[in-house]
Amino acid sequence: MTLSLTLACLWAAAANVLAMLPSRDAHWSRAYGLIGLGIPLLGYVTYENGPWIGLLVLLAAMSMLRWPLIYLMRWLRGLGRAQ
Numbered sequence: 001m002t003l004s005l006t007l008a009c010l011w012a013a014a015a016n017v018l019a020m021l022p023s024r025d026a027h028w029s030r031a032y033g034l035i036g037l038g039i040p041l042l043g044y045v046t047y048e049n050g051p052w053i054g055l056l057v058l059l060a061a062m063s064m065l066r067w068p069l070i071y072l073m074r075w076l077r078g079l080g081r082a083q
Contacts, residue, residue, distance in 0.1 A: 004048040007041055008057050015064045031068050038065075 001009075011034070018030045038061050046054030062069055 002048050004041070004045040005053070005057075008045050008060075011038060011041055012060065012064065019064075028068075031065055034065060035068065 015034050042058055045057045
């Protein structure tokens with residue numbers, strides 16, 4: 001296993017542990033941190049292992065961070081209606 005995939009697995013494990021801990025802000029601050037770390041990590045995985053593995057890691061990250069993704073989609077749809 002390459003270093004990038006090992007780091008991606010550690011990121012996924014950290015995301016799951018952080019989701020189990022109680023939070024006052026519904027985990028949003030943790031989600032921002034995970035997104036901030038995950039985007040460069042996704043680029044590193046894609047660079048080192050190719051686009052198909054990068055796509056699989058992206059789909060895995062999207063399944064873990066689904067609520068920020070849902071709110072982003074709602075926000076983008078709202079921008080389309082405003083014009």
